[in-house]
Amino acid sequence: MNRIQQAFEKEGKLLNIYFTAGYPALDSTVPMLKALSKAGADLIEIGMPFSDPLADGPVIQQSSTVALQNGMNMRVLFTQLKDIRQEVPETPILLMGYLNPVMQFGVENFCREAAAAGVDGVILPDLPLDDYVDEYQETFRRYNLKPVFLITPQTAEARIRRIDELTDSFLYLVSGPGTTGGANTQAVGVQEAYFQRIEAMQLRNPRLIGFGIADKASFQQACQYAEGAIIGSALIKALDGADDAPAAAARFVSSVLN
């Protein structure tokens, strides 16, 4: 059983927090990870900043731009994460980003470095399923990295079943139309039929709902339809103007959970 599966053994709902590596400062990555884990985040996604993040709204775009200006790149990130499992032994860590920086770093290099750092899963929204199977799956498996795929209200049933077969982690249910950080909060209720349809499919993997989940209320609402939810943009926003970003991140997590 991998760390992600272990996390889902827990009683109650799971909170998955996304933050951008190298934001707000280049060396924020590790302090943020520690603070989020300690504050009670059940899973953590580290965003690998990209110049052209198509699936992301303005908040994560802006944090990515700042992180790149701070000098974040794949090599720096893996150096920062080298000893992370001594600091954060249990919490599953996933890397989320776009395919091009991974391609340029080299898939083999990327998987080797990620596995060495103790990363558990990878989310690359612009990696097509067929290309994953043909070109990436073998390498991911060799390094025991779990891919996470997105599902939307428009994803057809056969495709959802295929996605479910391709991983042993969780399914990322996009809450509704839009990029990250959008106003899907109210839409969670509207999408009830979609969430229930997925639930009724009796899939192998647990489900987390993401996009537009911003606070305790929307987190709890999403948790009615899944094993937990994912928050990204709202966390990044909570760091705005904070002198101590990890402390602000911890306060944000507490505000969602308590």
Add this chain to the structure above:
Amino acid sequence: MTPTTYKEPTARGYYGQFGGAFIPEMLYPNVEELRSTYLTILADPEFQREYQQLLRDFVGRPTPLFEAKRLSKKYNTRIFLKREDLCHTGAHKVNNTVGQILLAQRLGKTRIIAETGAGQHGVATATVCALMGMECIVYMGSVDMERQRPNVERMRLLGAEVRPATSGSQTLKDATNEAIRDWISNPVDTHYIIGSVVGPHPYPDLVARLQAIISEEMRKQLLEKTGSELPQYVVACVGGGSNAAGAFYHFLDEPSVKLVAVEAAGHGITSGHSAATSVLGKPGIIHGSRTLLMQDEDGQITEPYSLSAGLDYPGIGPLHAYLAAEGRAQFISIEDEQALRAVAECSRLEGIIPALETAHALAALGQLGAGPDDVVVINLSGRGDKDLETYMKYADTIH
């Protein structure tokens, strides 16, 4: 092994190693719907009847193939200009938008989005949306809105909403990002009319097929004027590469025809301010397609530069990346100043003021090595009215 055809991508949209559909799941249903229907719709006789009728009566096709005698004399070869500048709205872009609006109607879409660089594709999209009574939103980099103001006003006059893209270099790449994000947010009622042979499969093939009318007409017109359907050279400028794809299409599998793609070198290839993707690019992923791409060593997409808003794109269409890799097309880069001088030359020798993008193709004339018996076709992709402010600003270079 030389392929039997350069025209057809594979079922998954690959030209060699280039192409594909690298899109987030949110776009998958839309792109898949398009992929599974576009060939059937394009082949439908009723679609073709409407498309051809609009090309004739609305766009003004066929566009003339004009023998440019004074330019021919200067370069000591036989030069023809394919007059896409005479298309309604002033450039070849409308060939694609007329086809895609008919496609969107058949897919039951009611809202159209588009990106635009120089504004030509935005105007061409706004035009067909007005024609068909469809809602139209055009994303345009704020830098481009400033340097192509007349086109912004034209789009507004046609009833389109122009939304500024304020991220990154605030040019074509960023406008495309914003259009894609809009499509992610509006997956059911919206069709995205991409303006070039870029983006996820099937867009590169779809747009190439809709622009292929250019070379289809060229062959007929050349036969009439020269006695042969095949010239020695076909020359076109390349940003994303839609006019070049259209001009090359029916010559791709004719090895005797030299295809010349002209990119923007901006201030010079080594200046750090250029858009010469075939020289400076490496394989990577931009806007859903694996192609040659200007990027740094970490895979971050770099900001291209060209004085012409239609050419400063950090990638090229996957078909062109493939033509470059296979050596099927020759790639030439032209600097801002050379292009500006070509504007003056074409204006004064032929009485035609070309668009700044097109002027890059004209500026390559001296580098072709064409002889007196050779036939050279330049795709005159657009007219220069939209660039008048730029031409006034650089009057010293031009005159």
